[in-house]
Amino acid sequence: MFSTPLGVSPFQLDTANTQSRSTFGSTPVSGSTVPCRPVDKMAIEVLVIDLQGRVLPGQVLELAWGQAVYRLETNAYGAVRFEGLEDSSYPLTLWGLDRRTLDVPVVESLSSMWARSSQPAGWSVLAPLAYPEALHVVQPGEGVDKIAFGWGHLPETLWDAPQNGTLRARRRWRNQLAAQDTLYIPPREPATLQVSTGCLYVLRFNGGVSRLRLRLAVGFEPQDGVPYLLEVPDAPSQQGTTQNGYIDTVVPAQTTRVTLVLDGGATRLELPVDALLPLSDDRGVQQRLRNLGFPCASSDGTFDDVAKGVLHRFRSAVSLPHSDVVDDDVRGALFALHDQG
Known part of the structure; x- marks a missing residue:
């Protein structure tokens, strides 16, 4: 689920922003307010989330207008608001994520109150950002899923790169790496799309998750149809019944521990989630x-x-x-x- 409902500005949850924007149409004068002429400027809002609807703070987004750019970073709610814009459309670049990681954006119209802006725009001339190729030295507990999330790529983009052919031949699966293995990181190709004023864009990152497979068995006999609840830190809990003994799901790539709840809550198993070593x-x-x-x-x-x-x-x-x-x-x-x- 989205952290903020579509059609509702993420900034309504931000006290500072809400307070500043509640003064739209008024100018403080000696502790009082007087009406002023509405400002014909517009805003664009962007929300960046992952596959499970968790917000992604710290993502760098940038509007372009001629030689000038308007660069912001998503806040704690995974959102940015571009203020003071002429009513038009602009190219938007999401620098932090490779273009192949993004799903088709969801677009919602902002209400007239939130679509308009009385704040100045932040245009400036800045050097373009660059994310060239790199080599990543694997640390203990890392697999390609976790590494890819940190570099803003899909796991397949890293693992299938021709430069990683020798590593693929040596390690059977992408999440079975050994510490000090070297993984080639290809250049990041930033995602660019056209956005229009008065709209909220929800951009969904299709990476950042790992497959988790558990099997309930007595001896080696799978236990089928067992109800379970899987508690995952910083993610929604998952429930269901085992299929041929298996619980087959996805969890955030950064997950290191889950709790498996059985017998209606009578049994709680704390399970470590590690990248497998070869x-x-x-x-x-x-x-x-x-x-x-x-x-x-x-x-x-x-x-x-x-x-x-x-x-x-x-x-x-x-x-x-x-x-x-x-x-x-x-x-x-x-x-x-x-x-x-």
């Missing part, structure tokens, strides 16, 4: 063992006596010979049960 990394092996119900005491890739006991139980559960070694058979079983599901 199966070639023993820490990635421990992640998958944990996700399949075989938690190791540590997650640093070392197999002490406790972790070896967990490994024994897993090998027995999948009919592998007794051993303390994480070998190709273990990795193959984890890939089949966890990654392929």
Whole structure:
């Protein structure tokens, strides 16, 4: 859901803006007001949200008029208001997001009160912004979904870039990266569209989410039709029933933890949400063992006596010979049960 209803200016929620705009048509004089001639200037408002309707503050937007630009940054409500405009249309550039990330904008007419403006425009001559290609060094816990959100790209744009072919060959999935991997970031192509005065434009960013897949099972038997509630920080809760044991959904790319509520609230499970490490990394092996119900005491890739006991139980559960070694058979079983599901 949108954080502000369409047709209602996001700035009605901003006390400072509401107060300043409530003086439209009047000029303060010694503590009183006197009528003044209406100003024939107009405004444009823009709201930037993600796929789940969460607002995106800090996005740089810019109107152009000849050699001059009017550059603003979205506020805490994900909104900007361009004031003092001649009644016309203008090219609008959204610098912070690649053009391929945006959905078709939703356009609403502002009421006559909010469409008009008594504030001066902020035109100036500024150097154009640039977002050239770059190399991103992967940090612990990062996957392509999270990295792409930070760079204003879709995950596919990064992962499918020819320059990342070697990394794709080495890492099976885009969210199974290892720390210190290097990911090529292509130049950002800013989105530009034509906007008109008197309108509110809602721009939706189609990235910023990651697929989350959970499976409820007893042993390895999936539990079908189980009602659940999934609580996600800073996002709407999700509810439904498992399909063949699976909960398959999307969450914000920055999510690090969710709460799974079962049995009508009697059972609450706090679940970490991490980018998976490659199966070639023993820490990635421990992640998958944990996700399949075989938690190791540590997650640093070392197999002490406790972790070896967990490994024994897993090998027995999948009919592998007794051993303390994480070998190709273990990795193959984890890939089949966890990654392929």
